Structures are given as structure tokens and as C-alpha cells.
Amino acid sequence: MNVEVLILGGTTEGYALAAALADHPRFTPVSSLAGRTASPRSPAGEVRIGGFGGPDGLEAWLRARPTIAAIIDSTHPFASRMGWNAATACAARALPLLRLERPAWRAVPGDLWDEVEDWEQAAALVSARSRRVLLALGRQELEPFARLDTIRFLIRSVERPEPMPAFAQAEILLARGPFGLEDERALLSSHEIDTIVCKNSGGTATESKLAAARELGVRVVMRRRPRRPDLPNVATVAEAVAWLETISPG
Ligand SMILES: NC(=O)c1ccc[n+]([C@@H]2O[C@H](COP(=O)([O-])OP(=O)(O)OC[C@H]3O[C@@H](n4cnc5c(N)ncnc54)[C@H](OP(=O)(O)O)[C@@H]3O)[C@@H](O)[C@H]2O)c1
Incomplete structure (x- = not known):
């Protein structure tokens, strides 16, 4: 049947x-x-x-x-x-x-991860200690970071955020994964990123940023799954x- x-x-x-x-x-x-x-x-x-x-x-x-x-x-x-x-x-x-x-992705030795439950917690951590931040999250999830006006953000998104929250310092990078390790390393270095904010999606398409962060000593603020x-x-x-x-x- x-x-x-x-x-x-x-x-x-x-x-x-x-x-x-x-x-x-x-x-x-x-x-x-x-x-x-x-x-x-x-x-x-x-x-x-x-x-x-x-x-x-x-x-x-x-x-x-x-x-x-x-x-x-x-x-x-x-x-x-x-x-x-x-x-x-x-x-x-x-x-x-x-x-x-x-x-889900799991931290391995060498990773500098802080796991958070929501974007408010992520914004508080970033506000306390970051200067240049890669936001690799959904375009509807940017708002809590827009008020952090002393931080320079690189926002990676598949489509342009619409409406775009009023960031004091932000650059948008339109890109769709998968992303390779070499490109991720180059991106983090050229923008002098000290922190990545992302969610624990798992899978291979967007995993390279975590390996690049580990190599370069970049912190990761990782949102846990609901x-x-x-x-x-x-x-x-x-x-x-x-x-x-x-x-x-x-
Ligand atoms: N959230 C993310 O980060 C993310 C990322 C990539 C892809 N997606 C995909 O985008 C869709 C919507 O995401 P979301 O975060 O809004 O999900 P959600 O919070 O779980 O769902 C919100 C509402 O969207 C409808 N819905 C969600 N998935 C559906 C499906 N497969 N078929 C029919 N209706 C569905 C349901 O509406 P009703 O209550 O009216 O049935 C549900 O109550 C999901 O299918 C998800 O897999 C989400």
C-alpha cells in the first residue's frame, strides 16, 4: 500500500x-x-x-x-x-x-564561544567587549544590535535587510553560502573582526566561519537553538x- x-x-x-x-x-x-x-x-x-x-x-x-x-x-x-x-x-x-x-555545532578546543538564549543577551556581550563584529544572522534579527553605536558591524545577509535598522556604523555584505574556509579567513582578517554573532544552525554550508574564528582567535557569540x-x-x-x-x- x-x-x-x-x-x-x-x-x-x-x-x-x-x-x-x-x-x-x-x-x-x-x-x-x-x-x-x-x-x-x-x-x-x-x-x-x-x-x-x-x-x-x-x-x-x-x-x-x-x-x-x-x-x-x-x-x-x-x-x-x-x-x-x-x-x-x-x-x-x-x-x-x-x-x-x-x-547542532559543538565547541571544540580552541573555540572562544559564548552561548546565549536570545539576541538581547548577545547584544549585551558584544556591547561589553567587542569593537568590530560580523553579524551572520537573519535580516529580521538585527534590531537589538542597532543601538550599539560605538561598534562597527559587518552584516552578512542573503537579501538586503528591509527595512534596515538605523545602525551608526554598519556595512552590508550580500552573500549566500556555502562559504569556504579561505574566504572566511580573508573576510575576518580584512575587516579586523573580533567577534562573530550567529545562531547554531549546524550543517556544513556556513560552518567554515567557526573554523576561521578558531584559527584567528575571534570570539563567537552563538545563539542556542529554541x-x-x-x-x-x-x-x-x-x-x-x-x-x-x-x-x-x-
Ligand atoms: N527561523 C529561521 O532561522 C529559518 C531559517 C531558514 C529557513 N526557515 C524556514 O522558514 C519557515 C518559517 O520560519 P519561522 O521561523 O517563521 O518558523 P516558525 O516560527 O516555526 O513558524 C511560524 C509559522 O509559519 C508557518 N510555517 C512554518 N513552517 C511551515 C511549513 N513548513 N509549512 C507550512 N507552514 C509553516 C506556520 O504557520 P501556521 O501556524 O499558520 O500553520 C507557523 O506557525 C520554516 O519552514 C523554516 O524551516 C527558517
């Missing part, structure tokens, strides 16, 4: 899982994207776009689509709400739910497919 799997996607892992299920003899992927990107990449198989309307909306959507037999939450590690909505709706519908998430529901959790697409095979043995 063919089994439909709802993938809460929009991430590298979500796209890879949709591709793997599209090639699988027993599973059919249905991907859901939040709809924040103007022209998102199309995942393999069926796709629906836009919020469901909270946990109740998701539950209603699942009731109307009884062929969905499991959900895999592969939203970004810093997408803080969707995982909770999915946990509530799946509990109500008695549907199995798995979290597919790339592992708390998630207590769920079965895997790190790879292969493990997610294996989990699906256990809940729906052929």
Missing part, C-alpha cells in the same frame, strides 16, 4: 527527504512550505504552500487528508513554532511524528526513511 508522508520542509533536509521518498516504492511525499520565499525551489512530488492556521488548522487539514499516515518535521532548527503545532496536531490525530534535524517538543529525533534522511519503514512495515 502506498503511504503518504507530510514533510514540513523548506530546508536542505526537507528537499532531500522529498527526493528520497519520491523514489521509494511505498512512500509518497507531500511537502509543506511556509511560503516566506518568493520563488522557492520545488520539492519532488506534491507541494502545498502557506501556514495551516496554527495547530487547529493543521489538525483540520489532516482530517481532510486522511491518507497522510505520518509527519516529518524538518523545519529549520530556529523555526520555533511549527514543531510545537505539529506535535499538538499529531497527538490529537494519533499520527506518528518524527523530527529530522541536522546536529526548545522543541520531546519527539523521536534523527539527523539524516536515511534514518528518517528507516523510521518510516518501522511505523509502516511493508
